[in-house]
Amino acid sequence: MAPLNAIEVRNLRRIYRTTIGVIRRRVKEVVAVDDISFDVAPGELFGLLGPNGAGKTTMVKMLTTLLIPSAGTARVLGFDVVDQADPIRPRIGFIFGGERGLYWRLSAIDNLRYFASLYHVEPEIARKRIPYLLELVRLDGRGQEKVEGYSRGMKQRLHVARTLLHDPELLFLDEPTIGLDPIGARELRQVIRNLQSEKKTILLTTHYMFEADALCERIAVIDHGRIVALDTPEGLKRHVRDLSVIELEVYGIPPELLDVLRALEVVEAVTVENRDQKQAVLVQSPGGSEAVPEILAALSGLRVGKVIVREPTLEDAYVRLVGGEVEP
Amino acid sequence: MRSVTLNIRLFFQGALLSYVALFRWLSPMTYLASKVLMPLAQILFFSFLGMYATGQANASFYVIGNAIQLAAVSGIFGVTMSIGGDRWEGTLPYLFGTPANRMAMFVGRAFFHVLDGMVGVVLALMWGVLLLGLDLSHANPLALGLTILVATFSTSGMGLLLGCISLITLNVMFINNTVYFSLLVFSGANVPLSTLPAWMQSVAWALPLTRSIAAARQIIAGGSLAEVAPLLWMEVLIGAIYILAGYFLFRWFERQAKLRGTLDIF
Numbered sequence: 001m002a003p004l005n006a007i008e009v010r011n012l013r014r015i016y017r018t019t020i021g022v023i024r025r026r027v028k029e030v031v032a033v034d035d036i037s038f039d040v041a042p043g044e045l046f047g048l049l050g051p052n053g054a055g056k057t058t059m060v061k062m063l064t065t066l067l068i069p070s071a072g073t074a075r076v077l078g079f080d081v082v083d084q085a086d087p088i089r090p091r092i093g094f095i096f097g098g099e100r101g102l103y104w105r106l107s108a109i110d111n112l113r114y115f116a117s118l119y120h121v122e123p124e125i126a127r128k129r130i131p132y133l134l135e136l137v138r139l140d141g142r143g144q145e146k147v148e149g150y151s152r153g154m155k156q157r158l159h160v161a162r163t164l165l166h167d168p169e170l171l172f173l174d175e176p177t178i179g180l181d182p183i184g185a186r187e188l189r190q191v192i193r194n195l196q197s198e199k200k201t202i203l204l205t206t207h208y209m210f211e212a213d214a215l216c217e218r219i220a221v222i223d224h225g226r227i228v229a230l231d232t233p234e235g236l237k238r239h240v241r242d243l244s245v246i247e248l249e250v251y252g253i254p255p256e257l258l259d260v261l262r263a264l265e266v267v268e269a270v271t272v273e274n275r276d277q278k279q280a281v282l283v284q285s286p287g288g289s290e291a292v293p294e295i296l297a298a299l300s301g302l303r304v305g306k307v308i309v310r311e312p313t314l315e316d317a318y319v320r321l322v323g324g325e326v327e328p
Numbered sequence: 329m330r331s332v333t334l335n336i337r338l339f340f341q342g343a344l345l346s347y348v349a350l351f352r353w354l355s356p357m358t359y360l361a362s363k364v365l366m367p368l369a370q371i372l373f374f375s376f377l378g379m380y381a382t383g384q385a386n387a388s389f390y391v392i393g394n395a396i397q398l399a400a401v402s403g404i405f406g407v408t409m410s411i412g413g414d415r416w417e418g419t420l421p422y423l424f425g426t427p428a429n430r431m432a433m434f435v436g437r438a439f440f441h442v443l444d445g446m447v448g449v450v451l452a453l454m455w456g457v458l459l460l461g462l463d464l465s466h467a468n469p470l471a472l473g474l475t476i477l478v479a480t481f482s483t484s485g486m487g488l489l490l491g492c493i494s495l496i497t498l499n500v501m502f503i504n505n506t507v508y509f510s511l512l513v514f515s516g517a518n519v520p521l522s523t524l525p526a527w528m529q530s531v532a533w534a535l536p537l538t539r540s541i542a543a544a545r546q547i548i549a550g551g552s553l554a555e556v557a558p559l560l561w562m563e564v565l566i567g568a569i570y571i572l573a574g575y576f577l578f579r580w581f582e583r584q585a586k587l588r589g590t591l592d593i594f
Contacts, residue, residue: 016589061589066421068586089427100418105349117341118426118433120334162422 003078006170006201007040007063012072014058014225032058034225035072040203045196047216048205051322055225056205057096060174063203064094077170090119093163097175099155104148108139108158111147112165119166126165133161137191153184160191170201177211189215209315219314223322233314240312240320243268244288246295248281249305260298266291271319278305284316335432342432343439346410367398367452368459374518375460388463391456392548393517396479396541398452400511402445403438403483403536404490404504410437411491412500420495421591424582434578435571437491438484445480466550474553475543478560482536482567488574495581516541536570539563 014033019025033055040046048056061067063076065085074081079088103111109130116126134140137157147155156176163171173192177185192215196202206212212219213233221229221236229236253272261270261283268284285291289309296304371394378390411434414420423433456462464472490507494500512518514528515537521529532538540563543556585591 014589058589061421061591064425066425066586066591067589086427089425092425094425096421098418101422103345103349103417103419106345110345110348114341114345115422115426117334117338118423118428120331120338120427123337 003042003075005039005075006042006044006077007038007046007203008073008075009039009059009063010037010073012036012059012062012074013070014055014062014067015070031225033062033069036222036225036227037072038220038227038230040201042201043199045192045202045204045215045217047212047219048203048222049207049209049212049216049219049318050205050222051207054222056222057174058225059222060094060096060172060203060205064092064172065089090166091168092170092172093166093168094172095156095159095163095174095176097156097178099152099179102147102155102158102162105146107144107146108134108150108161109143111158112143112162115162116165121166129165129167130161133164136164136194137161138187153180153188156180156184157188157191160188164195168200171195171203173202173204175205175207177206177208185211209313209318213314221318221321228321229317236317236321237312237314238317240284240317243284243286243312243316243320244291245310245312245316246283246285246289246292247306247308247310248283248295248299249275249307250279250281250299251277251303251305253279253281253299253302257299257302261295264294264298266294269319282316282319284312284320331429335429338428339432339436339439342436346413346437347406347440347444349410349413363448363451366401367395367448368455370394370398371452371455372459374512375456378518387460388456388548389520389545390518391453391460391462392545393515393541395449395452395456396476396544397511397515397517397537398448399445399476399480399540400483400486400508400537402441402448403480403485404487404508406441406444407438407484407487408491408494408500408504410441411488412494415495420585424585424591430579430582431575434488434575438488438571441487442477442480442484445483446476449476449479462548464548467548468553471547471551471553471556472544475540475547475556475560478563478567479537479540479544482540482563482570485567485570485574486536489570489577490574492574492577492581495578511535511537514538534566536563536566539566 012033013035016030016032018028020028036059048059050056058067062069063074063081065081065088068082076088077091081088112130112133113126131140134143137160139154139157139161147158150158160176177188180188189211192202192204204215216233218230218232219236220227229239258270258272261267266285266287268286271282273280273282283295292307292309371391374394375387375390379387414423453462457464490503493503497503514532514535516532521532524532539559543559546556
């Protein structure tokens, strides 16, 4: 009988222990994943969203049998990730973002051939599947070239082809679009959509809000190793439904002025994005456009350009949940 | 049966691709030079040094010793880099995430280096014949070929073990060089074992190459395969022990990396 959930995580915890010092060695503990529980249904595209260091990659490593949890349990396709790793491995595929993890001195086709044999793909199936996958990730015609000559985006697309070689039921995509140019990232997102339409279960980690919003059916927002919210993208946006976002274009805002803004009663949260020579100050406020005069008054003396009042996005919900600065 | 077929395919495919991956950065001429000039340099250096110290009549002692010892170039450096390369390429998490048979994946890395090492030893013996008057007319070609195969097998076994150590140490070339140069002495390639202190002799018999070199000297002097068979069987056993030790270290490393979260750090 097929398991009810593709992934079941219960009170999962992972602590890393490192030693500091040579003579007087001290053990330092870092809790990367702290008592996390969630389920992913078969065929669902589930997102783990969080800032760098939130625990997303640690979670993926535990679910892909590459890291043993410190506590709690996790079942993938009905099998325990620690005691039953063998039946899990042929049925899952995974990607860790970035360029590494390929044999750079081999061609793309040789890389895929080797991984096909590691996943026990029959030679006749591999012979048909490799050209198909290279076409899927738009590397057809480049398969004979050595990977070391590929751009970052090409390498990441080759990772996608590699992970699909054995036609896995469940995919773990850990920041697959990180470092890609906008066109490359958009193409990769289209590949992910196509996989979703093939009813594959996908766990996607990202810190790009729009990516999670565009792709995921449900999102767990994770911060400091804990889930701070788990909902659909629309559900998450409801966290900030009572707020408006006031975007102010400024030129060189001093940090103390941000503190002045944060102290205002009409202000819920303030973040700054760098946009070329300018900055955008994003103020979350329950007051909407009525709060603008008070905010402008607090910024008196500062050159302010365009002012826009808009509905909150998933990114704004994320800022409220995580409470940190957003990368420009 | 199916799993056996799949593992055999993995063995040979992994063997070929890891070998290609290691040497593709070299142009054919550079590769050829490494196969021809480096053995020449070693043979000339030690043979002339030995002849200067002990007399012209002992040339074959040094030529044979160094020619067989050159199996360690492929067996140790080649195999170690083939395994250690996974650490630098960042492919370890992807390998350990596959259902592949670890023994086929691991031992396959050594296969082409055994063949490559045999070519290196034959070329080195040719230098000995051409430049230092090595006489192979009394040698049984089959017995000599088998001895060369056994020598490259046992050094590749040691290479697999050192390759695993390379996964957990920062400077594998330091270890490789130390072992390679130690073999120049301990294997009896350049010093008669009987002249070594007792403890060094004990170490020598636990290392690969010692018995292969002794067997090769006997065969080239006209000895039969039957006479050297005990030496070769023991050499095969030594090689197998190193392979098994390397394999278990490889599995231990995999387990530790998963426990400690060090798969990307090492």
